[in-house]
Amino acid sequence: MSKVIPLFFLLIFYGQPPTEERIIARQGRVAFFSYTSVENIKAENNQVLSIIDLSTHDIAVSMLMNAFIFEKALMREHFNESYIESDIYPKATFEGKILDFDPSAEGEQTRMVKGTFSMHGTSKELEIKAKIENIQGTYVVSGTFEAYVKDYSIKIPPLLAGNIAKTISVDFRFEYQPYES
Amino acid sequence: MLAALVGSLLLLGGLYGSEDVNMLEAEPEFHLNAETLISHFKRENDTYLEPEKIVEIEGTIKEINSINNRMTILLEGGADESACVICDMQTDQTQGIKNFRPKDTIRLKGVFKGFLKDAIFLNCIISQRIINE
Numbered sequence: 001m002s003k004v005i006p007l008f009f010l011l012i013f014y015g016q017p018p019t020e021e022r023i024i025a026r027q028g029r030v031a032f033f034s035y036t037s038v039e040n041i042k043a044e045n046n047q048v049l050s051i052i053d054l055s056t057h058d059i060a061v062s063m064l065m066n067a068f069i070f071e072k073a074l075m076r077e078h079f080n081e082s083y084i085e086s087d088i089y090p091k092a093t094f095e096g097k098i099l100d101f102d103p104s105a106e107g108e109q110t111r112m113v114k115g116t117f118s119m120h121g122t123s124k125e126l127e128i129k130a131k132i133e134n135i136q137g138t139y140v141v142s143g144t145f146e147a148y149v150k151d152y153s154i155k156i157p158p159l160l161a162g163n164i165a166k167t168i169s170v171d172f173r174f175e176y177q178p179y180e181s
Numbered sequence: 182m183l184a185a186l187v188g189s190l191l192l193l194g195g196l197y198g199s200e201d202v203n204m205l206e207a208e209p210e211f212h213l214n215a216e217t218l219i220s221h222f223k224r225e226n227d228t229y230l231e232p233e234k235i236v237e238i239e240g241t242i243k244e245i246n247s248i249n250n251r252m253t254i255l256l257e258g259g260a261d262e263s264a265c266v267i268c269d270m271q272t273d274q275t276q277g278i279k280n281f282r283p284k285d286t287i288r289l290k291g292v293f294k295g296f297l298k299d300a301i302f303l304n305c306i307i308s309q310r311i312i313n314e
Contacts, residue, residue: 026267026299029249046249047267049297064295066232067303090232090295175248180263 023139023176025050030063030172032147034165041075041164043068050174052139054103059113059141061094061174083154083164084120092119094126101132108133113143120152142173202292204271204306207235209290215240215266215300219258222296232295237308239288240266242281252278254289254305264298268305277307 028048034041048063065086070076080086096115113128130143147168149156156164211230215238221229230236240256243265247253252275256266268289270278281287291305 024298027246027248027251027253044249046251046253046269047294047297047299047301049299062297064232064297064301067294067301069303087232091297173249 020178021053021055022179023052023054024179025141025174025176028061028063028172028174030170032068032171033169035169036163036165038163041070043070043075043079045069048172048174050141050176051179052098052141052176057098057101057103059094059096059098059115061172063092065090065092065119083156089120092117094118096126098130098132103134103139106134106136117147120154122152124151139176140173141176142171144169144171146170202235202304204235204290204292204304205309207290209235209237211236213238215256216259216262218266218300219262219264222300223262223264227296230293232293234293235290236293236302237288237290238266238268238302239286242283242285242287244283245278245281254278254281254287255299256287256289258299264300266300266302268302270305274306 026049027046028050029044029046030048031042031044045063045068047067048061050059050061052059065084066080068076068079070079094115094117096113099112099114101111102109109132111130111132113130115126116123117126118124126145128143128145130141133140133142147170149164149166149168211234213230213236218230218238238256242254243257244255245253246255252270252272254268254270256268258264258266268291288308289302289305290308291302294301294303
């Protein structure tokens, strides 16, 4: 975790190469779903930041954990205060690389994105399948992956264990624009 | 253990239905200008504004969009400044937003969530407070 955060900020704020090789999504969407027989919980965050360096194929993502919108206010309270502890761990980040990515290819390509996802003070190596659309230089990256609650040191009281799935389904969609420094 | 029991009872009792704060009635703790807010965060003054504070924020509209099917107003963060204030509007604000265009000045009220490359506010409404009140 301690190595991931400085690298991330280097890429976001001070990084090379020049801005014309980077693209940015300020209003990326990340949604998660927890399905159990007791209750279904879903939430979405529509202000997720992501930057891609088209020359190195590096990708960085950062999101505020308290910016997830839930159907019900008490779900949000439990998520932020009891599970994610967003006052202590306000952000989740992903830092990685798009493998075999050809930015010059028009249309759709499916690629693996490999990197480190950090949340709740815990980091996990992930490989995620992503669809990348390039329509006249406008890139959209989207996909789905599964996250295991136990991987991120999230403690769920035994009495509530039935309400929250062990595996959370995560959807993401980022629409990029040229980076303005 | 007691907390877990209480939590379970709340869940099973269907009390998950509590509502968000009524922004129309909520009294803002701070009245800020978008450019001032961004300049503080660019100077890495992270403690300038704590998350979850209700803030009235005034600024020049940079963009109005509906990305992710969410009505969003972006306020300019200053001249030659790419960072901005992102305000995710409440769904009941759609009609009022129609009266505004980029470059207009607007005053919004919302819940500050934090700063990434931009300052992020949720539950935003168009502030009804009269200027110089």
